[in-house]
Amino acid sequence: MKIIKLPLFLLALFFFVQTASAQLRIEVIGGGATQIPVAIVPFRAEEGLAQRLTPVVIADLARSGLFKIVDAGGMNPVPHEPEQLNYPQWRARGVDAVVIGSVTKARDGRYDIRFRVMDAAKQTQIAGFVYFATENQLRLTAHKIADVIYEKLTGDAGVFATRIAYVVKRGARYELHVADADGFGAQSVLGSNEPIISPSWSPDGSQLAYVSFEQKKPIVYVQSMTTGGRKAVAAFRGSNSAPAWSPDGRRLAVTLTRDGGSQLYMINADGSGAPHRLTQSVGIDTEANFSPDGKSILFTSDRGGGPQIYRIAASGGAAQRVTFEGNYNVSPRHSPDGKSFTFIQRNNGRFNVAVQDLATRQVQVLTDGGIDESPSFAPNSKVILYATEVGGRGILAAVSSDGRIKQRFTADVGDAREPAWSPVVNK
Amino acid sequence: MKRLLLAAMALAILAACSSTPTKEQDGAAVEDRGGSTAQQAATTPPAAATGPTTAPLAATGVSGNPLKDPSNVLSKRSVFFELDSNIVKDEFKPLVSAHARYLQQNRGMKMTVQGNADERGSREYNLALGQRRADAVKQVMQLLGAQSDQIETISFGEEKPRATGHDEASLAENRRADIVYPND
Secondary structure, three states: OOOOOOOOOOOOEOOOOOOOOOOEEEEEEOOOOOEEEEEEOOOEEEHHOOOHHHHHHHHHHHHHHOOOOOOOOOOOOOOOOOHHHHHHHHHHHOOOEEEEEEEEEEOOOOEEEEEEEEEEEOOOEEEEEEEEHHHHHHHHHHHHHHHHHHHHHHHOOOOOOOOEEEEEOOOOOEEEEEEEEOOOOOOEHHHHOOEEEEEEOOOOOOOOEEEEEEOOOEEEEEEEEEOOOOOEEOOOOOOOEEEEOOOOEEEEEEEEOOOOOOEEEEEEEEOOOEEEEEOOOOEEEEEEOOOOOOOEEEEEEEOOOOOEEEEEOOOOOOEEEEEEEOOEEEEEEEOOOOOOOEEEEOOOOEEEEEEEOOOOOEEEHHHHHHHEEEEEEEOOEEEEEEEEEEEEEEEEEEOOOOOOEEEEEEEEEOEEEEEEEEOOOOO | HHHHHHHHHHHHHHHHHHHHHOOOOOOOOOOOOOOOOOHHHHOOOOHHHHHHOOOOOOOOOOOOHHHHHOOOOOHOEEEOOOOOOOOHHHHHHHHHHHHHHHHOOOOOEEEEEEEEOOOOOHHHHHHHHHHHHHHHHHHHHOOOOOOOEEEEEEEEEEOOOOOOOOOOHHHHHHHHEEEEEEOO
């Protein structure tokens, strides 16, 4: 994907982040018109930890493209408590906020991690929290700290403590990976010699539905992220695909061909009972996606000739068309805030990520990679993760919902595709 | 059905025979016909009549199964489609009808038709496009006498391309439905 040329007034930020043992490298291209200047002072006693916290916090905030990380060194004393802050010096560095903190070993062996976000102008505390974490929770704690800073300074929820699922193809081998949202700690939850597509997180983040071709035809499985156990929930005659969770986590909309032709059906997420047919058309109906309130479903249909996006009530009935630009609109995914949906639009043979406002029907095309597919919203509705190719190699990429900030994720080996952003899970 | 099998077997055997170096059959007895027939009757008795020679049928890998016989249209399994189309073109009608007839005459036989699509666009929509192609082949076969429960149609979408290039020839190769039998 060529680097997007930015107008001069936008801050061009090219920030390369390589976290230790990361299996996904992430590059950020582009930045908001205004970046919030913030300084993160290393926490007291964090240098002795197996996993230092502030580098992870800094990397998260920088990767969002919304923050300018200001140098926090050279202060004497190094501030860890509010009374140690020399505000005139911090204001001279142009920061809006300073983050300070400390780590102490608690009596039960866990770490007592406390931090404060201080307003450099008002000289007041914006936020302050304490976490108790074991050693293997240190990284997650750093992500949660970054979430707090992000939320307090932008007004939007942070998604640094979330995960992403995606498929990696290496030669004839396919794997379903789950990694932290910063690319760290990727684990394979399924390995196969046959393709895997369409991973989809359950609303509580505890399960992944996906389509596997391991039985020489497409079958929908639901797999537990905690036990690793799984069940084939749709293995009917013909093809079974495109699983989409209802917001209550109890049902899946799926595409089945058991009655001739690709149509939408509802099944129980545990595979029990019989499928209930949702659509009746002579065309292809597929790629169902529930609205956040569970009342309606967006889906792809070519009942009108070419593929467009339609809406149907979750209880069934007539479908209404919702996309009217061009002759190829597919892969709808609601934003978690219910206000819009992302999709893929083809123009002149080029496939790009777009967003349509549900109220105004206004469409904004966000990318120009030309071979983009599988868009997936972050839980805060601010970023869209998708798959594309660079130099013939499959990679994941992200774009902010206003189109200004772009990120590129590259797996160490192989082609990455089919990304799915996990929900926020409070652990 | 038996006649077809026998004919197919005969075809297979003949095919095998024609490609195997067997001992040349000597055919009918060779009689010495030197001179006139009447005078030489006593002095040159006719050569002993030798019957047809036999030779073992050398293995050629042909088991007599028409589905795997390269000279039988039933061994051809792929139907190719135009861009954005799932119409079975005339050039593939003989192939499809041969398989339909085979199913009709082998009521217990089942097959799978696997649909494919080229790589452009959404994976799930391409899965459905491949499915549509498989269904089109099945529909033609049903019109020609195959039963619905003998044919399962599935799709690989763009996931298992036969040609991995991005040029038009590769894309055309992947717009394809394949007929697959259980013991293939």
